[in-house]
Amino acid sequence: MTIPIPDDLVPVMAAHLASQVGAVTPPAAAVADAVGRALREDLEPDGDLSAALLPVGALAVGAIVARSGGVLAGSACAEEAFRQVDPSIRVTWHRSDGGRLHPGDVVAEVRGPLAPVLTAERTALNFLCRLSGIATETSRWVAAAGGGARIWDTRKTTPGLRVLEKAAVRSGGGLNHRLNLSHWVMLKDNHLTGTDIAGAVAASRRRWPGRTVHVECETLEQVRESLEAGADALLLDNMTPARITACVAEVRGHASRHGVRPLLEASGGITLAAVADYAATGVDCISSGALTSSAPALDLGLDLSDPELACC
Numbered sequence: 001m002t003i004p005i006p007d008d009l010v011p012v013m014a015a016h017l018a019s020q021v022g023a024v025t026p027p028a029a030a031v032a033d034a035v036g037r038a039l040r041e042d043l044e045p046d047g048d049l050s051a052a053l054l055p056v057g058a059l060a061v062g063a064i065v066a067r068s069g070g071v072l073a074g075s076a077c078a079e080e081a082f083r084q085v086d087p088s089i090r091v092t093w094h095r096s097d098g099g100r101l102h103p104g105d106v107v108a109e110v111r112g113p114l115a116p117v118l119t120a121e122r123t124a125l126n127f128l129c130r131l132s133g134i135a136t137e138t139s140r141w142v143a144a145a146g147g148g149a150r151i152w153d154t155r156k157t158t159p160g161l162r163v164l165e166k167a168a169v170r171s172g173g174g175l176n177h178r179l180n181l182s183h184w185v186m187l188k189d190n191h192l193t194g195t196d197i198a199g200a201v202a203a204s205r206r207r208w209p210g211r212t213v214h215v216e217c218e219t220l221e222q223v224r225e226s227l228e229a230g231a232d233a234l235l236l237d238n239m240t241p242a243r244i245t246a247c248v249a250e251v252r253g254h255a256s257r258h259g260v261r262p263l264l265e266a267s268g269g270i271t272l273a274a275v276a277d278y279a280a281t282g283v284d285c286i287s288s289g290a291l292t293s294s295a296p297a298l299d300l301g302l303d304l305s306d307p308e309l310a311c312c
Contacts, residue, residue, distance in 0.1 A: 024097045025076055026167035034164055035080040038123045051115040058114035062304035064128070066101040070298040071139045073097050073168035074131030075108070078124035086116030098135070098171040107300060121302050129297040130158075131168040137295035138172025141275055141288065148279030149286050152177045152265065156289030165292045177287055184212035186235075197222065201229035214265075223247045227254045231262050235287075238268035241277045248282040 042048075064078070072095050082089040089112030095101060107128075110117060141151045151174040157165045166176045178184050185204040192200055197215055204213045214233040215226040220243070226234050227250070234251070236244050244266055255261035266278045267287040278286050 024073070024167055024171040026164050028076070030163040031076045031080050032084075034161060035077055035084055035123065035127070037160070038126065039081065039084055039120075042123055043119070048115070048119040051119045054115045054118070056115075060110065060112060060114040060117040060304050062110050062117070062302055063106045064108040064110065064125075065301055065303050066103060066105040066107055067299035067301055069100075069102050070132055070136035071172050072099045072101055072107060072128075072132050073135035073171035074127045074129075074164070077127035077131065077164060078108075081124040081127065082110065082112070082117070082120045085120040086113060088112055089117060089120070097167075098173075101132075101298075110302065117304075125300060125302060127164070128300050131164060131171075132298035132300065133295045134165055134168035134292055135172035136298050138169045138174040138291050140272060141286070141291065142173035144272055144275035145279040145286060146276060148276070149266070149283050150175050151275075151291070152267075152285045152287035153291045154267075154287055154289040155180070156293040158292070169291055172291075174291065175285070177285075178214075184214060186214045186216070187231075188216040188235075189218070197225040197231075198229040201226070201231055205230075217247070220247055220250060223250055227251065227262070233263040233265060235265045235267055236283065239266070241274075241281050244278065244281040244283060252282075 075093055075095075075097050079091045079093075082091055089110065092109045092111075093107070094109070095105065095107045101107065138151060138153075145151055151169075153166055153169040153174060154177055155162070162179070166179065169176060178186065185208060187197070187200050187204070195203070201213050201215065204211065212232045213230075214235060215222075215229075215231040216235040216237050217223045217226055218237050218239070223234060223236070234247075236247050239247070248264060251261050251264060263285065264283040265285040265287055266281065266283045270278055270286060270288055272290075275286060
């Protein structure tokens with residue numbers, strides 16, 4: 001389900017969210033870089049010793065199969081792993097990222113020289129299982145929200161794999177919070193050292209005009225201060241649904257007088273079981289680091305038929 005972006009959200013934030021709809025494939029350069037690093041980790045310094053023992057003419061024909069149900073992500077990484085090891089390996093996909101998988105589904109067919117296929121197998125599956133696990137977990141949160149709020153990730157990602165993991169979140173139907181620290185201004189409690197919310201928002205406007213300014217609020221009073229300061233987005237942190245409902249009412253009252261309102265994000269200690277309660281409060285987004293930091297890998301495997309001794 002695509003949730004329309006309210007017209008009264010700030011244009012920068014609205015454009016950020018709208019740009020993600022339907023975009024599930026990570027940038028090709030990021031895929032190639034991550035896969036290259038993973039293969040070097042597996043192959044340096046002496047290559048695949050076991051695969052070197054195989055007959056040169058052996059041909060592998062097999063299928064990547066879902067062992068459990070979930071949502072697919074990471075197909076570009078898996079295909080890149082096979083390509084970097086041996087460009088002659090052919091991968092034919094029967095499912096696309098974002099597609100629902102059931103146990104036993106054939107996700108892709110793989111054909112090529114046996115030794116390179118086995119060399120690339122684990123790296124390809126590591127990406128597929130890890131990223132599909134994130135997509136699957138995200139889809140659970142999206143379903144639990146029931147269309148009442150978007151599901152957002154955080155920066156709690158595996159170092160070096162953020163772009164890939166955020167693409168996996170999109171495959172699961174979620175959307176991305178800021179990509180990194182330079183994406184927009186996020187003012188948390190520690191950033192208010194020596195100043196207050198109004199001063200920090202004003203300084204952000206002077207130094208980075210046009211950038212989104214996002215303020216973390218832990219109390220209703222901080223919400224009021226942020227509204228008066230003109231913040232673009234509010235993070236309602238570690239609040240109960242009842243407290244967030246009160247904050248949403250405050251924001252709506254302010255919007256009725258001023259004609260605009262900030263984006264509202266709920267975060268902090270929210271579990272899958274509680275998502276529906278938070279979505280019902282009227283917030284725009286619910287964010288959780290669990291989507292990327294705690295998602296279990298989805299079980300997929302490569303099943304090979306008996307290798308053929310033939311010219312590859």
